[in-house]
Amino acid sequence: MIRVSSFIFSFRRFYSKYGKNVKRIVFLLLFAFVFRAGVTFFNYIYAGYDEWGRILWHNYYNEEENIDYLYLGSSHVYCDINPFKLDKLNGENNFNLSSGSQKFNGSYHLLKEADKRHDIKHVYLEMYYVQSTGSGGIYYDSGNVGANQNTINFMKISGNKLHYMLTMSEPSLYGETLFPFIKYRSQLFNYIYIKDTIDKKETDDYKNYIYSTKNDGDILYYADKGFYYRTRQLAQKELRWTDEYRMEKNPMTDDAEKYLKKIIKYCQNNGIGITLFSSPIYELQVLSTENYDNYVSQLRQIAEEYGIDYYDFNLCRENYLPIQKTENFMDIGHLNVNGADIYTDMFWKVMSGTPEENEKYFYPTYAEKLLSSKPQIYGIYQVDFDGTDVGIDATAYKVAANRPQDMEYRILLTVEDEDTRMYQDFSSNPYFSVPSSEHGICTIVARVKGQEEKVQTLEINY
Amino acid sequence: MIFNSVEFIIFFPIVVFVYYILPHKARYMWLLAASYYFYMNWNPLYVLLLFSCTFVTYVSGLILDKLKDTKGSEKNCELKRKLCLVGCLFVCLGILGFFKYRDFAVININRVLGILHLGQLTWEHSIVLPVGISFYTLQALGYLIDVYRGDIYAEKNFFRYALFISFFPQLVAGPIERSKNLLVQLYTPKKFDYENFRRGFVLMLWGFFLKVVIADRAAIIVNTVYGNPDEYKGFLVVAATFFFAIQIYCDFYGYSVIARGAARFLGIELMDNFNAPYFSQSVKEFWRRWHISLSGWFRDYLYIPLGGNRKGALRKQENLLAVFAVSGLWHGASVAFIVWGLLNGIYQIFEDCFKRIKEMVKKLFGDAGESANCFSRRVLRRVVTFGLVCFAWIFFRAGQMSDALDIIGKMLQFDWIAMFDGSIYGLGVSREYFKVLVVAILALGYVDYHKYKGTDMAKVLLSQEWWFRLLAEAGLIFVIMLFGCYGTEYDTSEFIYFQF
Numbered sequence: 038m039i040r041v042s043s044f045i046f047s048f049r050r051f052y053s054k055y056g057k058n059v060k061r062i063v064f065l066l067l068f069a070f071v072f073r074a075g076v077t078f079f080n081y082i083y084a085g086y087d088e089w090g091r092i093l094w095h096n097y098y099n100e101e102e103n104i105d106y107l108y109l110g111s112s113h114v115y116c117d118i119n120p121f122k123l124d125k126l127n128g129e130n131n132f133n134l135s136s137g138s139q140k141f142n143g144s145y146h147l148l149k150e151a152d153k154r155h156d157i158k159h160v161y162l163e164m165y166y167v168q169s170t171g172s173g174g175i176y177y178d179s180g181n182v183g184a185n186q187n188t189i190n191f192m193k194i195s196g197n198k199l200h201y202m203l204t205m206s207e208p209s210l211y212g213e214t215l216f217p218f219i220k221y222r223s224q225l226f227n228y229i230y231i232k233d234t235i236d237k238k239e240t241d242d243y244k245n246y247i248y249s250t251k252n253d254g255d256i257l258y259y260a261d262k263g264f265y266y267r268t269r270q271l272a273q274k275e276l277r278w279t280d281e282y283r284m285e286k287n288p289m290t291d292d293a294e295k296y297l298k299k300i301i302k303y304c305q306n307n308g309i310g311i312t313l314f315s316s317p318i319y320e321l322q323v324l325s326t327e328n329y330d331n332y333v334s335q336l337r338q339i340a341e342e343y344g345i346d347y348y349d350f351n352l353c354r355e356n357y358l359p360i361q362k363t364e365n366f367m368d369i370g371h372l373n374v375n376g377a378d379i380y381t382d383m384f385w386k387v388m389s390g391t392p393e394e395n396e397k398y399f400y401p402t403y404a405e406k407l408l409s410s411k412p413q414i415y416g417i418y419q420v421d422f423d424g425t426d427v428g429i430d431a432t433a434y435k436v437a438a439n440r441p442q443d444m445e446y447r448i449l450l451t452v453e454d455e456d457t458r459m460y461q462d463f464s465s466n467p468y469f470s471v472p473s474s475e476h477g478i479c480t481i482v483a484r485v486k487g488q489e490e491k492v493q494t495l496e497i498n499y
Numbered sequence: 500m501i502f503n504s505v506e507f508i509i510f511f512p513i514v515v516f517v518y519y520i521l522p523h524k525a526r527y528m529w530l531l532a533a534s535y536y537f538y539m540n541w542n543p544l545y546v547l548l549l550f551s552c553t554f555v556t557y558v559s560g561l562i563l564d565k566l567k568d569t570k571g572s573e574k575n576c577e578l579k580r581k582l583c584l585v586g587c588l589f590v591c592l593g594i595l596g597f598f599k600y601r602d603f604a605v606i607n608i609n610r611v612l613g614i615l616h617l618g619q620l621t622w623e624h625s626i627v628l629p630v631g632i633s634f635y636t637l638q639a640l641g642y643l644i645d646v647y648r649g650d651i652y653a654e655k656n657f658f659r660y661a662l663f664i665s666f667f668p669q670l671v672a673g674p675i676e677r678s679k680n681l682l683v684q685l686y687t688p689k690k691f692d693y694e695n696f697r698r699g700f701v702l703m704l705w706g707f708f709l710k711v712v713i714a715d716r717a718a719i720i721v722n723t724v725y726g727n728p729d730e731y732k733g734f735l736v737v738a739a740t741f742f743f744a745i746q747i748y749c750d751f752y753g754y755s756v757i758a759r760g761a762a763r764f765l766g767i768e769l770m771d772n773f774n775a776p777y778f779s780q781s782v783k784e785f786w787r788r789w790h791i792s793l794s795g796w797f798r799d800y801l802y803i804p805l806g807g808n809r810k811g812a813l814r815k816q817e818n819l820l821a822v823f824a825v826s827g828l829w830h831g832a833s834v835a836f837i838v839w840g841l842l843n844g845i846y847q848i849f850e851d852c853f854k855r856i857k858e859m860v861k862k863l864f865g866d867a868g869e870s871a872n873c874f875s876r877r878v879l880r881r882v883v884t885f886g887l888v889c890f891a892w893i894f895f896r897a898g899q900m901s902d903a904l905d906i907i908g909k910m911l912q913f914d915w916i917a918m919f920d921g922s923i924y925g926l927g928v929s930r931e932y933f934k935v936l937v938v939a940i941l942a943l944g945y946v947d948y949h950k951y952k953g954t955d956m957a958k959v960l961l962s963q964e965w966w967f968r969l970l971a972e973a974g975l976i977f978v979i980m981l982f983g984c985y986g987t988e989y990d991t992s993e994f995i996y997f998q999f
Contacts (some may be wrong), residue, residue, distance in 0.1 A: 061693055064969065067969055068973060208505035208506050209985070211505040212980070212985065222986070226929075411753065
């Protein structure tokens, strides 16, 4: 009894002395709780999360085995490299911690994240040129924030995550980074969107981190270990590339170079091996850069500076990597599961060999590769309008050929419900333009000059 | 750095935290450093102007004080003091004039020279107007005039005085503080006070609400119409003008409230710059409630020295017009701003005449028996006052006389159909967001009406039960987060008064 009354007495004394402060602290804690609950609620009803990022990070955090070999980079990693196959080939645990449009700043923070939890032996860093040159190489542009957010939304809270958040964009976008629902405010009154978002989040597949679709024989499945399994095949009519980027000398931006060097130094300082590589993309895209060797030589220079290896599989000899067929690609940039199968074999063959051994697999330059292959065309790519014959509002294209000086083209344009019109009969001019509002099929008939009987024909949507 | 930026949201808590862990003697130095850092975020070079203005007025203040105490001929001393004051005014206003009115002066001089066929002046340098120069110049000059008049002693501590001029919450857009209020507070030791935090937080939230939910959303409508006046007429131009009245109020009031809230966190009370001005029943009353610190400055340092209302009715009207013309010019270097100022002056002259006539009629014929203060009369007065103020805002928003006249012309081509056919939703704000804007304006009206009646709604909120406060404050945060104009889809817009 005495004890109870003494407790009550002490409590009263404590309360009279500190009660106000305790109340204030409780209020602040409750405020934080209500705020957090509100953020969770609005994220739930508005944030249409990127499924790839969500599942990837779920798989990553549930990876019980040590990750030995880590693959970082853009979608060209998760589509092109099959970690399950690599596990068998090298007997180690391989994991693709890659995300769509991942840039080197993202790769840097993801590497740090992985290094905290795993004893990484080697990092393979993919070097898709779009993420490090031109506008894609400007890392703090608002246009690049989305891709980073798809990754960052699912990382666990840490100093590394905060650092990534604060360096991935200009401060005006911190709100969207910290509170994902803010990004979806354009859907604020779109009740159908809200309903769809909630419905999606209520499905068993969503809750169990499963994503798969099947459509006309195209199977898509987000597999474990960061592998994007897809059977779709690139159709001939899709051989059109619209990015108008052309390679200048040393095309890598300062942002990209800074972070690439940070990654290399981080690995070297922490005893992690690192190799740079570029996955094969469809020849049309490589040709559209018009001087891909500028990029290759800059990367070789950086690799040499740090004493590391760089392999560009776009320079691989056809007899070692017979990949340049539409059936190996799901689109112009990415391999499908067949292509990934072929490429992963060759990838590991190269990665497990010495530079001297590997020399035989590659052409010294991309230009040499083009010269040594038989003349052919790969599609069309958009170029700057050069004032041709259809007025100001026009879209201009160029035929992508490996040896344009040896070729001539007949170009036919067909708009639905209209007769086919001939843009040009066999001529060495690879350019043509159409009104921007016009859509149809262009038929390119190509032949080697002086070999009139043998032609190659492509029918492409424009 | 603007208040509605993430930089400020990071900067401010750091400033407050360090402020309270430092010993009192070092605090004002910390605030001074923070204020200069805040200012240098716009243009580091322009901090030299701020420093020059501070230094010149500080030294002049000391000289004025010294001369006051000097033994000798009183007349001689007074002359020296006057010279010192005029010299300092000349330097400070000269800097302001050079940066703000240079182009305006050159254009108008060339206009005159052109008429007289005397050639042209050339000035091809483009100089950006230093942010806040109009505000801190007036604040410094106000201090100096107070010292000259002997209302206050000159501040001896340069750093404290520099903080008075550059105190970051009110540095770039006021309120234009008086030394008697702010400088004195910088002396008083400030203890951490939870109540200050609570009040400061509520004020800042309200300010952000006004700025990003109302002002910046209304700005979309205003910019659409005023940016393309040829495409709109009648009701839509009237609506855009109405929304501009709301925009400029919420923009400027929002800034002032955030400034007050921020200062409150630091234990400093800034003056309230607005007092429900759109509930005013006359233009005169409007100017007692709108930008109170500027109106007060002009009253004390220009209107009264000119003679105020002590030199007859005609002189009073002249003084009024002069003050409002200067006020217009202070806002912007353009004829349209002067016209805006003069219009507000003319309104008041008419009000004065109307009042006199009414009194005369009353004297002659007696009271007709109707109540001068009935509800309908009050509403009518408010509507008329608001209409007159809105009309004057056209000149303010257009910036150029030709544009303003163009807008007025378009306004007169009234089309009733536009009121009902939903064209208002085609001005850049969707139907849903328009409803949000209207609800937000009604909320503002509710709060302002109580303010007009003398009730401080922040105080009312803070006196509520904890659960109510918690829900209200968290709710307001989410309203700002969801309905505010910021982020990828919007350009974070500066406060309108930064350009002055």
